[in-house]
Amino acid sequence: MAHPAPRHLPFNAVAWTIAAFLIAALPHLAAMPPWLAGFIVGACAWRLVVARNRGSRPPALLRLLLTGMAIALIVLAFGGLWGRRTATALLCVMLAAKMMEMFSMRDLRLVASVSFFLIATQFLFSEKLIYLGYLVVGSLTATIALVRIQDIHGRPAGAAPVAQAAAVRNGAVLLLMAMPVALTLFVLFPRLAQPLWGLPDQVLDGRTGLSDDMSPGSISNLFLDDSPAFRVEFEGRPPPPDERYWRGPVLWNFDGSTWTSPFSGDAPRRRFVPEGEAARHYSIQLEPHERRWLFALDYPVRAPDNATVTVDHQLLNRHPITALTRYELVSNPDFVDMPTLPDGARSLALRLPDGRNPRTLELAAELRQRHPDDRELIAAVLRWFREEEFFYTLSAAPLGRHGADEFLFDLRSGYCEYYASAFAILMRAAGIPTRIVTGYQGGLWQGGSDYLLVRQSDAHAWTEVWLQGSGWTRVDPTAAVSPDRIEQGSGSVIERPGAVFNFDWLAQLRNRYDRIQHLWNRWVLGFDHDRQRDFLQRLGLPDLTPERIAVLMLLVLLIVTAPINYFLLRQARPARRTPAERAWHGMLGRLRRLNLAKHPAETPLEFAARVEAALPQQGAAFRSLAEMYCRIHYGDRAGHEAAFLAQARHFSPRKA
Amino acid sequence: MSSRPELSPTAGAEAPPDSDLERAIAAVNGVIVDKPAVVELAFSALLAGGHLLIEDLPGVGKTTLAQALSLVLGGSWQRVQFTNDMLPADILGVSVFRRQDELFEFRPGPVFANVVLADEINRATPRTQSALLEAMAEGQVTVDGKTHTLPRPFFVIATQNPLDMAGTYPLPDSQLDRFLLRTSIGYPSAAEERRLLVEPDRRQLLETLQPELDSQRVLALVAQAEALHVAEPVLDYIQALIGATRNHAGLRAGLSPRAALALIRTARAHALVRRQDFCLPENVKQIFPFLAGHRLQPLPESGLDSRSIVEEIVANTAVP
Numbered sequence: 022m023a024h025p026a027p028r029h030l031p032f033n034a035v036a037w038t039i040a041a042f043l044i045a046a047l048p049h050l051a052a053m054p055p056w057l058a059g060f061i062v063g064a065c066a067w068r069l070v071v072a073r074n075r076g077s078r079p080p081a082l083l084r085l086l087l088t089g090m091a092i093a094l095i096v097l098a099f100g101g102l103w104g105r106r107t108a109t110a111l112l113c114v115m116l117a118a119k120m121m122e123m124f125s126m127r128d129l130r131l132v133a134s135v136s137f138f139l140i141a142t143q144f145l146f147s148e149k150l151i152y153l154g155y156l157v158v159g160s161l162t163a164t165i166a167l168v169r170i171q172d173i174h175g176r177p178a179g180a181a182p183v184a185q186a187a188a189v190r191n192g193a194v195l196l197l198m199a200m201p202v203a204l205t206l207f208v209l210f211p212r213l214a215q216p217l218w219g220l221p222d223q224v225l226d227g228r229t230g231l232s233d234d235m236s237p238g239s240i241s242n243l244f245l246d247d248s249p250a251f252r253v254e255f256e257g258r259p260p261p262p263d264e265r266y267w268r269g270p271v272l273w274n275f276d277g278s279t280w281t282s283p284f285s286g287d288a289p290r291r292r293f294v295p296e297g298e299a300a301r302h303y304s305i306q307l308e309p310h311e312r313r314w315l316f317a318l319d320y321p322v323r324a325p326d327n328a329t330v331t332v333d334h335q336l337l338n339r340h341p342i343t344a345l346t347r348y349e350l351v352s353n354p355d356f357v358d359m360p361t362l363p364d365g366a367r368s369l370a371l372r373l374p375d376g377r378n379p380r381t382l383e384l385a386a387e388l389r390q391r392h393p394d395d396r397e398l399i400a401a402v403l404r405w406f407r408e409e410e411f412f413y414t415l416s417a418a419p420l421g422r423h424g425a426d427e428f429l430f431d432l433r434s435g436y437c438e439y440y441a442s443a444f445a446i447l448m449r450a451a452g453i454p455t456r457i458v459t460g461y462q463g464g465l466w467q468g469g470s471d472y473l474l475v476r477q478s479d480a481h482a483w484t485e486v487w488l489q490g491s492g493w494t495r496v497d498p499t500a501a502v503s504p505d506r507i508e509q510g511s512g513s514v515i516e517r518p519g520a521v522f523n524f525d526w527l528a529q530l531r532n533r534y535d536r537i538q539h540l541w542n543r544w545v546l547g548f549d550h551d552r553q554r555d556f557l558q559r560l561g562l563p564d565l566t567p568e569r570i571a572v573l574m575l576l577v578l579l580i581v582t583a584p585i586n587y588f589l590l591r592q593a594r595p596a597r598r599t600p601a602e603r604a605w606h607g608m609l610g611r612l613r614r615l616n617l618a619k620h621p622a623e624t625p626l627e628f629a630a631r632v633e634a635a636l637p638q639q640g641a642a643f644r645s646l647a648e649m650y651c652r653i654h655y656g657d658r659a660g661h662e663a664a665f666l667a668q669a670r671h672f673s674p675r676k677a
Numbered sequence: 678m679s680s681r682p683e684l685s686p687t688a689g690a691e692a693p694p695d696s697d698l699e700r701a702i703a704a705v706n707g708v709i710v711d712k713p714a715v716v717e718l719a720f721s722a723l724l725a726g727g728h729l730l731i732e733d734l735p736g737v738g739k740t741t742l743a744q745a746l747s748l749v750l751g752g753s754w755q756r757v758q759f760t761n762d763m764l765p766a767d768i769l770g771v772s773v774f775r776r777q778d779e780l781f782e783f784r785p786g787p788v789f790a791n792v793v794l795a796d797e798i799n800r801a802t803p804r805t806q807s808a809l810l811e812a813m814a815e816g817q818v819t820v821d822g823k824t825h826t827l828p829r830p831f832f833v834i835a836t837q838n839p840l841d842m843a844g845t846y847p848l849p850d851s852q853l854d855r856f857l858l859r860t861s862i863g864y865p866s867a868a869e870e871r872r873l874l875v876e877p878d879r880r881q882l883l884e885t886l887q888p889e890l891d892s893q894r895v896l897a898l899v900a901q902a903e904a905l906h907v908a909e910p911v912l913d914y915i916q917a918l919i920g921a922t923r924n925h926a927g928l929r930a931g932l933s934p935r936a937a938l939a940l941i942r943t944a945r946a947h948a949l950v951r952r953q954d955f956c957l958p959e960n961v962k963q964i965f966p967f968l969a970g971h972r973l974q975p976l977p978e979s980g981l982d983s984r985s986i987v988e989e990i991v992a993n994t995a996v997p
Binding site for chain 2: 621622623624625626627651652654655656676
């Protein structure tokens with residue numbers, strides 16, 4: 022039923038298509054140079070005006086010129102045509118350029134369809150829960166646009182355009198109908214244990230967690246960062262708050278201002294760490310942070326898959342963490358690290374740069390004289406920190422050349438890095454091997470005690486000293502100054518700039534959102550190969566090969582779409598047919614095989630005349646059957662029916 | 678209307694063979710060359726109790742058709758040639774004062790006849806036109822507060838020249854639907870035109886026509902048409918066509934329920950004219966363009982005329 026295409030696309034369909042495109046492009050527009058976003062929005066606005074005024078497309082040369090210019094500017098702005106930002110920007114610009122020649126139904130459908138893809142590209146940049154809502158709104162708009170386009174195209178002649186509300190409802194119903202299919206694909210699409218390609222770096226657009234070195238002042242920017250670092254679920258009893266030290270990079274080298282790690286490679290741990298009696302079992306969901314390290318409680322018994330443990334018990338993943346990563350760990354808190362200290366490690370842990378911090382060295386010598394025992398000396402320093410006027414503050418001044426001197430004798434206020442660094446220098450000066458450990462400390466229970474949320478603001482630095490008999494021992498000088506920081510978490514000591522707005526309900530809302538985000542991470546983003554296997558195992562389908570999973574997926578797809586197919590097929594077929602109608606349609610079917618199809622708008626007798634012309638031998642017979650059918654179908658149905666049914670059954674048309 | 682399948686005698690067996698209606702149709706066809714479909718339409722309009730508007734160029738046989746129809750119908754007939762100085766009274770009639778009786782006497786105008794031929798109706802002023810159109814719609818005439826019933830059957834055949842626009846008053850769209858059907862005649866085919874040239878003059882032929890029907894018979898046929906069986910699928914088809922006009926984007930408004938009633942009535946009459954004893958979708962399909970064409974107003978911006986829209990609707994409406 023070809024319908025002559027209208028000369029102008031209806032405004033309605035154009036507007037919905039542009040809306041779908043703009044919603045799809047919105048997150049990308051925000052990341053673009055303003056002039057580029059302006060070009061895209063301008064093209065859309067122009068197209069809307071043209072649709073209103075029933076204008077026509079601009080000349081081809083102008084279109085070509087504008088598109089070429091836009092692409093050239095993208096190359097200039099993004100420095101080449103490589104990378105996700107560039108590619109999505111290019112896609113947006115190409116679609117915006119398409120506005121200039123979007124003058125046929127096909128173009129509209131193309132833009133609406135590509136909008137779906139454009140919406141999905143947002144997940145290359147962020148997988149936050151909030152984008153789920155965005156995905157739904159965007160897909161709905163694009164679907165409604167498709168409904169609108171289909172309405173111009175597939176509408177039978179003479180039918181009125183679908184009302185706006187009906188189009189919206191149609192779109193929503195279509196999306197809902199697609200849900201079972203989407204769910205099936207999500208759950209059963211064969212997952213690979215390894216991703217086919219890694220996402221390029223900078224998923225976080227420059228925002229990172231900890232760095233692999235430490236100079237006092239470097240973590241401070243993290244303290245105000247509320248975003249989650251990782252989430253922990255414990256099996257069994259969780260450790261008490263003062264043992265929740267999440268071990269990250271371990272730093273040995275000090276050049277006078279910055280602490281760094283001496284191990285450039287993976288330097289794997291060779292020692293065997295037994296599980297011990299107090300072993301803690303837990304799993305961690307780590308937010309992407311672009312670095313390789315994983316966080317663990319002291320001391321991880323073994324590394325998760327694709328990761329190693331370094332000599333100083335740091336977990337290193339094989340690749341940078343660019344996606345939400347889940348791993349399970351067992352830690353033994355009672356393990357004694359290095360009961361004897363090798364000479365190499367001892368000299369590394371005692372080294373201090375020359376000509377720095379003379380007063381600290383002096384103090385160390387004095388302390389050493391008074392306290393020959395290492396443990397007593399440490400206790401004395403911690404007591405000194407506690408009793409003298411030392412303060413914990415986040416707004417600490419930067420330190421100069423003799424950082425430890427300035428901090429210990431003049432400034433006396435700072436945060437964990439200041440204390441850890443000064444304490445380590447003092448210990449090394451007193452001859453006690455010391456290293457600095459950075460990581461996170463604490464965490465907040467979410468949803469009762471479902472899981473522990475560790476935020477970026479929980480970043481922390483502490484020290485480990487080597488003591489005869491107990492090996493490397495954690496000493497947290499910050500705890501001596503500000504026990505609250507350790508007992509109650511970072512939130513208790515941070516003077517927030519926006520404290521006025523820090524209402525309880527806001528905090529609650531934030532926690533609730535994090536809970537949902539956690540579930541989203543766990544069940545949607547984290548639904549990887551292993552989870553899929555677990556899920557199938559629970560269904561009683563263990564150890565399926567990807568091929569078998571694919572077959573299972575197709576089967577389930579057939580089953581979940583069956584009700585929809587049944588419904589659609591039933592709608593397409595008219596209601597119950599009488600025997601005569603069935604016989605008549607049977608004959609029509611047989612004629613159709615001879616390429617003699619009855620047009621819906623043809624009456625039986627008109628069709629019979631056509632058949633008579635095409636099949637000279639049987640035409641007369643068919644004509645008389647058609648007349649009988651008319652008598653039954655349009656007449657009063659009396660008599661004739663039996664004879665018609667018998668003859669119709671035996672009618673088998675053949676090409677002459 | 679290129680191919681016109683006719684139901685063979687099997688289907689129309691109950692119709693009396695060689696009936697007076699059939700003879701009347703044959704007689705008109707003998708005078709009007711090569712236009713059986715138009716003759717069918719004219720008889721359908723008559724038997725559906727409606728009126729016929731013929732829009733065509735001069736000289737294609739509009740008047741001849743009207744004359745032939747009125748002659749075979751047998752009743753009284755009148756012809757009015759419309760002009761722009763005509764007054765309503767010239768059509769409806771006037772009350773005149775009779776001095777001897779001291780009473781007003783109504784002198785009926787030409788509209789008081791069974792068949793009225795209103796020639797070139799668009800040349801009269803709108804006032805005169807509406808006088809006729811009102812009489813057509815009401816079946817009665819009111820002059821000086823007194824109502825005079827028109828004879829039955831009452832059948833108006835109006836003609837209109839679509840090209841001759843100077844000094845004319847085309848019937849307004851809103852009044853066009855006083856006519857049940859609107860049709861044109863068109864040129865005859867070459868062979869039939871040859872017959873026209875060779876045969877005696879049409880006027881002589883007309884004189885040979887004998888009344889085949891009378892008023893009573895026509896009224897009986899109208900009643901017979903009204904009783905004709907219309908099956909559910911045909912009703913479905915009628916509703917589908919009417920619905921399509923209401924949903925068409927290129928039309929100002931769709932057909933009214935009155936038009937739907939007119940369609941079913943005319944389809945029945947058309948079936949009777951074809952000697953069927955029940956209504957076929959063909960009847961509806963062939964009547965529909967002539968019934969809908971003048972009742973629909975296309976939107977100017979759609980760039981389509983009502984004829985092509987109606988054709989499009991018929992071509993796209995499935996026959997149940």
